[in-house]
Amino acid sequence: MTYGSYIREARxxxxxxxxxxxxxxxAQRVGVEPAYLSKxxxxxxxxxxxxxxxxxxxxxxxxxxxLLAMSGKVSGDLQRIILSRPLLFAELIRQxxxxxxxxxxxxVREVRDGAW
Amino acid sequence: xxxxxxxxxxxxxxxxxxxxxxxxxxxxxxxxxxxGTAHFLPPGLGSFxxxxxxxxxxxxxxxxxxxxxVFFPMxxxxxxxLDFEGDYPMAVKVGAGKINAVxxxxxxxxxxxxxxxxxxxxxxxxxxxxxxxxxIRQFVAMPLGxxxxxxxxxxxxxxxxxxxxxxxxxxxxxxxxxxxxxxxICEEAGYPIMASYSQATQEMGLAPGxxxxxxxxxxxxxxxxxxxxxxxRCFVHILNSVAFFNVTGQSPPxxxxxxxxxxxxxxxxxxxxxxxxxxxxxxxxxxRLESVEVMEGRRGGLPMPTIREALVRRIGxxxxxxxxx
Numbered sequence: 001m002t003y004g005s006y007i008r009e010a011r012x013x014x015x016x017x018x019x020x021x022x023x024x025x026x027a028q029r030v031g032v033e034p035a036y037l038s039k040x041x042x043x044x045x046x047x048x049x050x051x052x053x054x055x056x057x058x059x060x061x062x063x064x065x066x067l068l069a070m071s072g073k074v075s076g077d078l079q080r081i082i083l084s085r086p087l088l089f090a091e092l093i094r095q096x097x098x099x100x101x102x103x104x105x106x107x108v109r110e111v112r113d114g115a116w
Numbered sequence: 117x118x119x120x121x122x123x124x125x126x127x128x129x130x131x132x133x134x135x136x137x138x139x140x141x142x143x144x145x146x147x148x149x150x151x152g153t154a155h156f157l158p159p160g161l162g163s164f165x166x167x168x169x170x171x172x173x174x175x176x177x178x179x180x181x182x183x184x185x186v187f188f189p190m191x192x193x194x195x196x197x198l199d200f201e202g203d204y205p206m207a208v209k210v211g212a213g214k215i216n217a218v219x220x221x222x223x224x225x226x227x228x229x230x231x232x233x234x235x236x237x238x239x240x241x242x243x244x245x246x247x248x249x250x251x252i253r254q255f256v257a258m259p260l261g262x263x264x265x266x267x268x269x270x271x272x273x274x275x276x277x278x279x280x281x282x283x284x285x286x287x288x289x290x291x292x293x294x295x296x297x298x299x300x301i302c303e304e305a306g307y308p309i310m311a312s313y314s315q316a317t318q319e320m321g322l323a324p325g326x327x328x329x330x331x332x333x334x335x336x337x338x339x340x341x342x343x344x345x346x347x348x349r350c351f352v353h354i355l356n357s358v359a360f361f362n363v364t365g366q367s368p369p370x371x372x373x374x375x376x377x378x379x380x381x382x383x384x385x386x387x388x389x390x391x392x393x394x395x396x397x398x399x400x401x402x403x404r405l406e407s408v409e410v411m412e413g414r415r416g417g418l419p420m421p422t423i424r425e426a427l428v429r430r431i432g433x434x435x436x437x438x439x440x441x
């Protein structure tokens with residue numbers, strides 16, 4: 001699925017329940033021209049900037065990281081994390097490429113439970 | 117496993133089911149007066165900042181390292197409510213100073229047959245101690261050691277403080293059955309900051325505040341629904357706001373407005389009602405507790421101004437309870 005078709009589907013799903021999710025109204029709230037949003041949805045324009053994608057994600061209650069990935073971008077905060085230790089993170093990501101979700105979740109920092 | 121993400125505790129049980137996720141955050145809110153009236157639900161004014169205890173071992177009380185968990189700052193007499201988010205049904209035990217907030221009994225890790233837990237997502241929020249059917253007394257932060265907290269009133273000791281959570285997911289087989297039946301559930305103040313502090317008063321506990329209308333709902337699934345072998349628990353410490361700056365170097369959130377200021381500004385209060393669910397009876401032990409305001413009154417404190425909520429929004433599931441002050 002492309003970036004455009006994904007956001008069109010998400011918007012139309014919400015439009016089915018709430019008429020304020022028309023192209024025009026969503027574009028207004030996101031701060032772009034309705035014609036531009038319409039072109040993005042039909043894949044006639046490339047995905048917008050990170051900031052606009054974040055606003056679209058918020059408006060449609062979608063995950064911004066997922067939309068950024070679909071647009072071929074890596075969010076600015078992730079870039080900064082990787083650039084702070086590029087070799088280490090490049091190696092880590094390659095190592096985890098084929099790991100199952102559950103294994104990846106195991107390396108997330110957990111809140112430690114002690115004795116109480 | 118529990119992850120700290122954007123000031124939320126995210127409880128995940130991937131070994132039970134991939135959908136078994138519950139987020140819990142601690143909302144800043146107004147403190148309501150104990151003026152003999154049952155008040156409506158106050159707004160959420162944003163979540164308190166949460167930190168790993170392990171990141172501040174040098175500057176937090178040594179026993180916190182033993183407890184593990186997280187901490188957040190509260191001003192003295194500030195109130196909080198717990199916000200639960202997640203569609204996967206969970207049984208959630210909540211303790212304050214290791215006193216069960218539903219039953220008033222001492223903390224136990226296991227679920228009791230006489231319901232001592234909440235069920236989410238039926239129960240979207242918890243604002244206080246379950247004192248009567250349909251009524252709670254608001255969670256208000258007070259220094260541990262001064263006799264106000266529920267823990268001290270019930271046990272005579274100022275030992276634990278903070279908030280304790282234990283979360284039990286629904287058994288995966290029952291969840292799958294439920295999804296198949298439904299299609300997919302997924303589709304469907306101005307109080308003074310302490311001028312000085314000591315080691316003893318850095319730690320805060322929760323004391324009972326004013327009366328509020330909130331139902332704690334009965335578990336309509338039954339106790340055998342819950343995966344009791346796969347529970348997660350977390351000790352959430354509360355640090356006095358002044359001490360928080362000294363411990364972390366970060367400023368705590370600003371003091372919230374008073375309930376009187378908020379109401380005078382014409383901002384909304386909230387009322388949550390779910391006709392399909394039955395409310396639990398209140399806990400006798402908790403009904404006996406004295407509120408902070410009554411105790412302060414005996415110590416020469418002035419009563420809070422009485423309020424009358426003019427604007428009340430009646431809300432149901434999926435509605436946001438947010439203030440705009």
